[in-house]
Amino acid sequence: MKKWLSLIVIFAAVISAHAQTPTGDEILRFVRENLPNEPLKLTGSLKVKAKNGFTSANIPTVMELDWGAAAPTAVYRLGEPGSKDYEQLTITWNNEKPSYAFSNSKNKPTDTVLNTGISWADLSFSVLWWPNAKLTGEETKIQRDCYVVEVPVPDSKNTMRLWIEKEMGMLLEARTLDSKGKELSRLKIVSIKKMEEMWIAKDLELTDQKTGSKTTLVINDLEWINGPPIAEEEPTAEAFAPSESVNRLAFDLYQKLAAQNAGNLFFSPYSISSALAMTYGGARGETATQMNNVLHFGGPDATHPAFPHLRNTLADIEKKGGVQLSVANALWPQKDYSFRDEFLELTKKQYGSEVRPVDFANTEATRQQINTWVEDQTKDKIKNLIGEGVLDSLTRLVLVNAIYFKGDWASPFDAEATHDAPFHLTEEKSVQVPMMSQKADFGFAETDDFEALELAYDGGDLSMLILLPSNGNTLGSLEQKLSPDTLSGLPFRKQELVVNLPKFKLESSFDLGGTLQQMGMKDAFSGAADFSGMDGTRELFISAVLHKAFVEVNEEGTEAAAATAVVMKLRSVPAPPRQFTADRPFLFCIRENTTGTILFIGRVMNPEA
Numbered sequence: 013m014k015k016w017l018s019l020i021v022i023f024a025a026v027i028s029a030h031a032q033t034p035t036g037d038e039i040l041r042f043v044r045e046n047l048p049n050e051p052l053k054l055t056g057s058l059k060v061k062a063k064n065g066f067t068s069a070n071i072p073t074v075m076e077l078d079w080g081a082a083a084p085t086a087v088y089r090l091g092e093p094g095s096k097d098y099e100q101l102t103i104t105w106n107n108e109k110p111s112y113a114f115s116n117s118k119n120k121p122t123d124t125v126l127n128t129g130i131s132w133a134d135l136s137f138s139v140l141w142w143p144n145a146k147l148t149g150e151e152t153k154i155q156r157d158c159y160v161v162e163v164p165v166p167d168s169k170n171t172m173r174l175w176i177e178k179e180m181g182m183l184l185e186a187r188t189l190d191s192k193g194k195e196l197s198r199l200k201i202v203s204i205k206k207m208e209e210m211w212i213a214k215d216l217e218l219t220d221q222k223t224g225s226k227t228t229l230v231i232n233d234l235e236w237i238n239g240p241p242i243a244e245e246e247p248t249a250e251a252f253a254p255s256e257s258v259n260r261l262a263f264d265l266y267q268k269l270a271a272q273n274a275g276n277l278f279f280s281p282y283s284i285s286s287a288l289a290m291t292y293g294g295a296r297g298e299t300a301t302q303m304n305n306v307l308h309f310g311g312p313d314a315t316h317p318a319f320p321h322l323r324n325t326l327a328d329i330e331k332k333g334g335v336q337l338s339v340a341n342a343l344w345p346q347k348d349y350s351f352r353d354e355f356l357e358l359t360k361k362q363y364g365s366e367v368r369p370v371d372f373a374n375t376e377a378t379r380q381q382i383n384t385w386v387e388d389q390t391k392d393k394i395k396n397l398i399g400e401g402v403l404d405s406l407t408r409l410v411l412v413n414a415i416y417f418k419g420d421w422a423s424p425f426d427a428e429a430t431h432d433a434p435f436h437l438t439e440e441k442s443v444q445v446p447m448m449s450q451k452a453d454f455g456f457a458e459t460d461d462f463e464a465l466e467l468a469y470d471g472g473d474l475s476m477l478i479l480l481p482s483n484g485n486t487l488g489s490l491e492q493k494l495s496p497d498t499l500s501g502l503p504f505r506k507q508e509l510v511v512n513l514p515k516f517k518l519e520s521s522f523d524l525g526g527t528l529q530q531m532g533m534k535d536a537f538s539g540a541a542d543f544s545g546m547d548g549t550r551e552l553f554i555s556a557v558l559h560k561a562f563v564e565v566n567e568e569g570t571e572a573a574a575a576t577a578v579v580m581k582l583r584s585v586p587a588p589p590r591q592f593t594a595d596r597p598f599l600f601c602i603r604e605n606t607t608g609t610i611l612f613i614g615r616v617m618n619p620e621a
Contacts, residue, residue: 560575
């Protein structure tokens with residue numbers, strides 16, 4: 013299997029400055045011509061993690077790159093010098109073709125790098141020199157406008173698909189596809205940092221789609237070989253994509269909640285992430301570090317300025333019409349308690365949060381007031397978010413996010429075609445359910461494990477994705493393999509299908525405190541909590557993270573809502589048409605198509621439950 017790992021990406025080209033749209037070959041040439049001319053030295057590590065999270069390799073890595081030489085040269089030193097596993101590779105490009113020189117003469121370019129799944133040839137940046145590149149379109153990737161370029165892999169039937177950022181010429185993602193368009197591996201930039209006038213890929217991750225293993229390169233230091241060290245600039249919001257953090261949290265939480273609950277499941281990762289992001293604004297020290305890691309944030313300086321872009325994207329969908337999509341945030345502080353102005357301003361500016369002072373001494377009246385606000389924001393779909401006994405006189409702050417969605421299908425189902433049909437709960441047991449049915453063109457993708465259906469909503473900004481385990485597979489086996497890449501890499505193609513989908517209505521309610529602690533967010537719920545960014549003291553901690561969600565799917569479309577509350581207390585306390593028939597347990601999500609953000613996710617084990 014051909015894989016490619018870009019071990020360093022430092023591009024300064026401004027491809028979009030050209031008046032005419034460039035060709036694929038021109039885009040790659042622009043990237044090559046704008047590689048730094050001065051010799052560079054980078055120090056980092058190459059890590060390999062299996063699908064189960066076990067780290068099988070952690071290899072010290074040093075790279076010396078001289079792109080400005082008459083014959084560009086790259087030297088890679090992997091492993092500890094003097095150890096039996098140490099290896100040095102020198103790659104020289106003559107007439108744009110790489111040649112390899114190993115310190116261990118037994119190695120060949122096709123061999124893997126020590127204990128990783130990456131070949132030595134993968135380190136050569138060869139794709140930037142391959143001919144016959146074609147510009148196939150433009151897409152948005154992690155909120156950046158990109159050219160999409162496809163390059164045939166020499167001496168292979170495979171193809172590389174590249175996403176190259178238009179403004180800076182940075183490679184953001186690369187996928188290897190076989191002759192049938194099936195994805196074999198994927199490289200993506202996890203985070204970037206700016207050094208002087210250069211952007212460098214700090215963390216790159218390559219996933220083998222067959223094994224699920226991930227190889228990550230982390231760059232720690234960068235310096236000019238013939239000059240002074242390069243000073244790293246402060247991170248910016250551009251280095252963090254809230255859509256990716258929401259999606260990673262979606263699958264982390266899904267797997268935890270699916271293991272804890274045997275039946276139907278539904279929640280909004282966007283709502284949960286938004287409420288906790290506001291809370292994160294007041295976290296400090298180890299509390300902030302744990303929240304940052306569990307929620308997949310990018311540090312406070314990058315995270316908070318980035319969230320408004322996603323919130324505005326969702327607001328624009330509401331303004332366009334076609335669907336109803338509203339998001340609301342609110343803070344309910346104790347009216348006579350002193351909160352820092354900086355914290356209140358942060359939640360207002362970056363999250364559009366209302367501040368509604370209340371008196372928690374009047375516990376029941378305050379509880380009803382908050383619950384009524386949630387009901388109003390969710391069109392009465394989420395009731396009694398905060399139950400009796402959750403609030404008391406020691407409560408100092410409740411942070412709430414509410415999201416409501418109602419969308420008609422772009423291709424509605426005919427109610428007269430709905431009929432009773434069996435839904436197979438297990439191999440031995442089934443129930444009769446109202447099964448909607450229609451024949452039309454839909455997005456469809458297929459892997460070895462499941463079939464995927466894309467049902468667009470009116471306006472085209474949002475879609476429901478349904479993952480149906482292939483015959484012989486179970487939803488449980490599919491759930492074990494879930495990751496954000498499961499959805500983002502699906503090669504959907506429009507084709508005529510006969511779709512049979514059950515009507516269903518789900519409601520879920522969770523206190524996520526225990527789950528978040530299991531995931532590593534421990535201090536926030538304990539006496540070790542540090543939320544001094546909220547009030548200047550270390551007396552606050554999280555007592556509950558409450559989440560409720562609702563979804564109804566019928567012939568016309570979908571209605572969904574969710575709300576999350578974070579409660580803070582004082583420490584003292586092909587033809588013919590193919591059939592897609594969802595007649596067995598399946599997973600589904602509702603996502604925003606521009607950013608790929610998963611707004612809601614769940615599973616249907618029994619539509620009648």
